[in-house]
Amino acid sequence: MVDSTRNNARRHALVTLAGAVAATIVPARAQQPGGAYKVAFVYVSPISDAGWTFQHDSGRREMEKALGGKVVAQFVENVPEGADAERVIRELAQAGNQLVFTTSFGYMNPTIKVAKSFPGTRFEHATGYKTDANVGVYNARFYEGRYLAGMVAGRMTKSNVAGYVAAFPIPEVVMGINAFTRGMRAVNPKAEMKVVWVNSWFDPGRERQAAETLVSQGADVLTHHTDSTAVVQAAEAKKVHAVAYHSDMSKYGPNAQITAVTHQWGAYYTQRVQDAIAGRWKPDNVWGGLRDGMIKMGPFGKTVPKDVQDLVNRTGADIVAGKFHPFTGPIKDNDGKERLAQGQVMPDDVLQKMDYYVEGVQGKLPK
Amino acid sequence: MEHVVDLVVLTLAAGTPLVYAALGELVVERSGVLNLGVEGMMLVGAVTAFITAVVTGSSWLAIAAGTLAGALLAVLFAVLTLSLMANQVAAGLALSLFGAGLSAFVGKPYVSRVIDALPSLQVPGLTDLPVLGRLVFGLNPLVYVSVLLLVAVQWFLYRTRAGLVLRAIGESPGSAHAIGYPVVRIRYAAVVFGGACAGLAGAYLAVAYTPLWVEGMTAGRGWIALALVVFATWKPGRVLAGAYLFGGVTLAQFQAQASGTEIPSQLLSMLPYVATIVVLAIISRDATSIRLNAPASLGKPFHPDR
Numbered sequence: 001m002v003d004s005t006r007n008n009a010r011r012h013a014l015v016t017l018a019g020a021v022a023a024t025i026v027p028a029r030a031q032q033p034g035g036a037y038k039v040a041f042v043y044v045s046p047i048s049d050a051g052w053t054f055q056h057d058s059g060r061r062e063m064e065k066a067l068g069g070k071v072v073a074q075f076v077e078n079v080p081e082g083a084d085a086e087r088v089i090r091e092l093a094q095a096g097n098q099l100v101f102t103t104s105f106g107y108m109n110p111t112i113k114v115a116k117s118f119p120g121t122r123f124e125h126a127t128g129y130k131t132d133a134n135v136g137v138y139n140a141r142f143y144e145g146r147y148l149a150g151m152v153a154g155r156m157t158k159s160n161v162a163g164y165v166a167a168f169p170i171p172e173v174v175m176g177i178n179a180f181t182r183g184m185r186a187v188n189p190k191a192e193m194k195v196v197w198v199n200s201w202f203d204p205g206r207e208r209q210a211a212e213t214l215v216s217q218g219a220d221v222l223t224h225h226t227d228s229t230a231v232v233q234a235a236e237a238k239k240v241h242a243v244a245y246h247s248d249m250s251k252y253g254p255n256a257q258i259t260a261v262t263h264q265w266g267a268y269y270t271q272r273v274q275d276a277i278a279g280r281w282k283p284d285n286v287w288g289g290l291r292d293g294m295i296k297m298g299p300f301g302k303t304v305p306k307d308v309q310d311l312v313n314r315t316g317a318d319i320v321a322g323k324f325h326p327f328t329g330p331i332k333d334n335d336g337k338e339r340l341a342q343g344q345v346m347p348d349d350v351l352q353k354m355d356y357y358v359e360g361v362q363g364k365l366p367k
Numbered sequence: 368m369e370h371v372v373d374l375v376v377l378t379l380a381a382g383t384p385l386v387y388a389a390l391g392e393l394v395v396e397r398s399g400v401l402n403l404g405v406e407g408m409m410l411v412g413a414v415t416a417f418i419t420a421v422v423t424g425s426s427w428l429a430i431a432a433g434t435l436a437g438a439l440l441a442v443l444f445a446v447l448t449l450s451l452m453a454n455q456v457a458a459g460l461a462l463s464l465f466g467a468g469l470s471a472f473v474g475k476p477y478v479s480r481v482i483d484a485l486p487s488l489q490v491p492g493l494t495d496l497p498v499l500g501r502l503v504f505g506l507n508p509l510v511y512v513s514v515l516l517l518v519a520v521q522w523f524l525y526r527t528r529a530g531l532v533l534r535a536i537g538e539s540p541g542s543a544h545a546i547g548y549p550v551v552r553i554r555y556a557a558v559v560f561g562g563a564c565a566g567l568a569g570a571y572l573a574v575a576y577t578p579l580w581v582e583g584m585t586a587g588r589g590w591i592a593l594a595l596v597v598f599a600t601w602k603p604g605r606v607l608a609g610a611y612l613f614g615g616v617t618l619a620q621f622q623a624q625a626s627g628t629e630i631p632s633q634l635l636s637m638l639p640y641v642a643t644i645v646v647l648a649i650i651s652r653d654a655t656s657i658r659l660n661a662p663a664s665l666g667k668p669f670h671p672d673r
Contacts (some may be wrong), residue, residue, distance in 0.1 A: 204579055233577075
């Protein structure tokens with residue numbers, strides 16, 4: 001048994017070696033007519049099996065499946081934001097990839113820089129705001145999902161206190177807290193939100209401590225804007241409800257998870273790669289949402305009543321149809337100051353600069 | 368009242384890994400050896416425990432495996448510093464880096480696997496008593512074990528002959544050697560004990576506290592344990608107090624946040640280290656109190672033939 005494994009390993013090594021030799025003899029296979037289109041992805045963390053990067057990688061796999069042999073995709077995971085990112089992106093462009101997706105905010109400047117040296121290569125940067133002749137940006141309206149999740153939470157809470165474990169006080173995260181709170185209070189005006197900042201995207205120990213703290217202060221629904229599964233696991237252990245973020249985490253909290261706000265990049269990646277192959281690709285600034293299928297609500301938990309599910313599905317359909325926007329006035333911040341007048345819809349550029357808590361969130365936003 | 372009980376239970380849970388790691392390191396340092404590799408040994412203990420839990424499904428087996436893994440890594444350190452006379456500071460730092468890398472490599476296929484956590488104690492009838500029930504009968508089993516370990520270490524160091532010899536070796540290995548005690552062998556034992564404790568601390572994190580494995584999940588707790596030994600001026604009883612204090616710092620900050628009070632988190636996260644520096648400054652003000660506290664031969668290599 002051991003011997004055969006070792007033989008296999010050796011044979012595998014030989015095949016790899018042969019492949020490497022062949023690759024040097026026949027360079028740039030992808031650039032030959034009829035060859036597969038080469039696409040690359042840069043990920044900020046290990047893929048693991050839940051979280052931000054996992055969802056991007058699921059999108060990549062979905063895209064590869066949809067386009068079959070027309071495309072060859074490669075990825076580099078766990079690339080720190082900074083000097084390393086630039087080196088990795090440059091190498092991927094040099095290796096003949098024709099479309100490179102860089103999937104973290106901190107890759108913005110490296111992507112722009114490398115794009116200038118490779119005018120023939122196309123780049124797409126997630127969550128950034130800088131574009132160029134060959135650089136597009138894309139992001140999703142996660143707040144739409146947050147609002148719907150908040151509605152579920154508002155109906156499920158008994159203590160009328162929800163807890164939010166958050167990473168850093170940037171507009172993206174604040175927007176999520178506010179949308180969740182608005183959704184919650186739309187169905188339950190008595191509900192309040194408590195927020196704990198852990199100052200880290202990924203630190204299971206701190207996330208867990210924060211979650212347990214929130215439960216000890218009366219929260220019976222938890223959600224998070226951090227990358228691990230620790231909050232959902234803590235909710236499961238403490239027998240409270242949880243709304244998962246990024247991925248469906250029902251595996252980690254089979255009883256706790258009442259729903260999840262999941263990121264879905266597959267359709268977008270498929271579309272963009274198809275456009276690129278057909279020569280239709282243009283640098284765009286895409287901010288898609290429920291309507292574009294970039295966000296999907298995870299499965300409802302067993303304990304969520306049918307009428308709540310229906311209400312959430314109806315509101316979701318209204319958002320998709322453009323009949324409803326989660327940030328429709330009147331909006332007051334938690335000091336009582338009016339931020340948006342009755343009946344107005346918050347414009348995107350104002351939304352993206354959000355730096356206050358809405359009514360119903362306790363405490364002060366750290367600056 | 369329930370709220371206070373919650374806080375105390377959470378603080379005990381957060382302080383427990385520090386109790387284990389710092390008690391182990393305390394015994395090591397009392398024998399005159401400085402092992403800075405606590406963080407690395409904790410990580411290796413954590414990953415070993417987690418993998419064992421995934422494979423066998425048994426929490427207790429996992430904890431045993433994690434403890435053993437920490438001890439094995441400590442043997443490596445002991446061979447380097449006690450037999451091969453390598454510099455203890457350099458070897459300890461190397462051990463920390465090595466442990467971090469090794470655990471990340473070995474644990475990669477197990478990232479985000481799900482295991483059943485070691486459950487907290489449930490004594491029918493007693494755990495449900497108001498207030499005291501959960502404090503006395505509802506903690507994680509490893510929290511009780513850590514307190515027992517403290518009592519054992521205290522008893523060993525101050526009430527047994529072997530403990531006296533260990534402390535003597537820490538003060539003056541030359542004299543201990545001259546009257547016939549096996550200095551190197553006893554230091555080996557101390558270092559291995561320290562490694563086992565660090566491994567157990569890591570196992571507690573991965574199997575009981577946050578039942579998952581990710582790279583670097585100890586998040587600097589090994590370094591806090593090292594600071595804690597100094598903070599406690601090498602006295603086991605103070606380690607316990609310090610561990611709950613240091614463990615509770617993050618928690619206190621989260622509590623403050625959730626109840627709407629503003630304290631900069633960065634300030635609180637540096638508190639353990641500030642406290643350590645203050646204690647160091649106080650005890651090194653005069654030579655006698657240093658001599659009374661720090662083991663005199665700490666960090667100095669000893670070879671019986673020289």
